[in-house]
Amino acid sequence: MKIRSAEIIRLSIPFTDGSSGVGLMPQQWTHLDVALLKLTTEDGVVGWGDGFAYHCVGATIAALQDMVLPHVVGAEVEDIPAFNHLLQKRLHLHGRYGITIFAISAVDTALWDIAAKQADVPLARLLSDTPRPAIPAYASLVRYGDPAQVAAFTKDVVARGFRTVKLHEIALDCIQAVVAAAGPDVRVTTDVNCNWSLEEAHRMMPEMKRMGLYWVEEPVFPPDDAETLGALQDRYGVAIASGENACTLTEFRRTIPKISFTQPSVTKVGGVSEAVAICDAAAAAGRNVMPHSPYFGPGYWATLQVMAARPNAELFEFFWIQPEAFIDPDIPKPENGMITVPDRPGLGFEPDPAVLARYRVEG
Numbered sequence: 431m432k433i434r435s436a437e438i439i440r441l442s443i444p445f446t447d448g449s450s451g452v453g454l455m456p457q458q459w460t461h462l463d464v465a466l467l468k469l470t471t472e473d474g475v476v477g478w479g480d481g482f483a484y485h486c487v488g489a490t491i492a493a494l495q496d497m498v499l500p501h502v503v504g505a506e507v508e509d510i511p512a513f514n515h516l517l518q519k520r521l522h523l524h525g526r527y528g529i530t531i532f533a534i535s536a537v538d539t540a541l542w543d544i545a546a547k548q549a550d551v552p553l554a555r556l557l558s559d560t561p562r563p564a565i566p567a568y569a570s571l572v573r574y575g576d577p578a579q580v581a582a583f584t585k586d587v588v589a590r591g592f593r594t595v596k597l598h599e600i601a602l603d604c605i606q607a608v609v610a611a612a613g614p615d616v617r618v619t620t621d622v623n624c625n626w627s628l629e630e631a632h633r634m635m636p637e638m639k640r641m642g643l644y645w646v647e648e649p650v651f652p653p654d655d656a657e658t659l660g661a662l663q664d665r666y667g668v669a670i671a672s673g674e675n676a677c678t679l680t681e682f683r684r685t686i687p688k689i690s691f692t693q694p695s696v697t698k699v700g701g702v703s704e705a706v707a708i709c710d711a712a713a714a715a716g717r718n719v720m721p722h723s724p725y726f727g728p729g730y731w732a733t734l735q736v737m738a739a740r741p742n743a744e745l746f747e748f749f750w751i752q753p754e755a756f757i758d759p760d761i762p763k764p765e766n767g768m769i770t771v772p773d774r775p776g777l778g779f780e781p782d783p784a785v786l787a788r789y790r791v792e793g
């Protein structure tokens with residue numbers, strides 16, 4: 431494929447989450463920022479991708495414009511993983527990870543969308559001869575910081591058919607309230623987002639074991655300290671999950687052998703190419719993958735397609751918030767805890783022009 435043109439579309443979509451504003455970040459989070467990338471080939475095939483943009487949408491867009499797209503527009507791409515590595519090599523002076531690779535992720539995902547459309551198959555079919563038609567999903571709740579509130583939201587998602595619930599709670603009383611509310615048939619996990627000190631982790635992990643948490647995510651900082659994570663898992667017998675803030679297979683090679691669940695994020699790790707490579711490396715080590723995917727751009731569709739193609743990708747993360755609009759109104763959502771993989775050619779993502787026009791932000 432030869433890439434004729436690239437267009438970046440910046441979106442800001444308001445959402446509600448029912449919380450009192452106790453968020454994961456110091457500032458309140460009220461809008462989904464999206465750095466949407468549209469690539470068009472010389473023969474007019476369109477591919478969509480997005481780069482991670484949570485509180486960094488301007489930086490991701492600048493990286494696309496200034497660093498990445500000059501290597502993409504006009505390029506002839508035959509082998510997408512090889513082209514991805516070429517971009518990584520050419521741009522490594524800007525720092526291998528973070529914003530640089532978020533921007534490369536958008537390009538890689540759009541290229542795979544094009545490749546699957548050219549083959550006239552869903553991406554999962556391009557990646558596997560035996561893709562799964564549907565994937566189990568879990569509800570990923572925001573941090574409420576209030577035991578009664580988080581228990582009520584848990585009961586709600588369980589009533590809707592979810593069998594696994596992920597919290598972003600860090601306090602023991604909130605986690606205890608959920609375990610009591612969820613009942614014995616529901617698996618509970620919590621994402622600490624690195625908020626515990628190592629001392630706190632040593633106090634909390636026995637409690638997590640006692641309550642039978644399915645995994646504890648990023649318990650301590652830094653989340654790429656494979657030795658510490660592995661030691662916590664081994665000492666307390668509770669599965670540790672980490673990886674949403676790591677990039678490329680190179681970084682994942684350190685944590686995969688140490689922890690039960692690895693968590694590549696398509697919009698952060700380097701797109702579909704790196705996510706597939708990470709799933710395969712995890713499979714070779716006998717590990718399952720719990721991808722990070724809590725936003726609703728093309729990366730959501732790409733995650734589903736990769737998961738459909740890789741049987742060790744266990745649970746899809748469905749972020750339990752209510753956006754004012756979805757970029758593609760046909761977004762597949764979990765029903766009774768299962769989410770159907772789109773069977774349109776490519777990722778299956780097709781943005782609604784009216785939504786793009788309404789939520790577009792210039793600059």
Ligand SMILES: [Mg+2]
Binds near residue numbers: 647674722
């Ligand atoms: Mg997480």
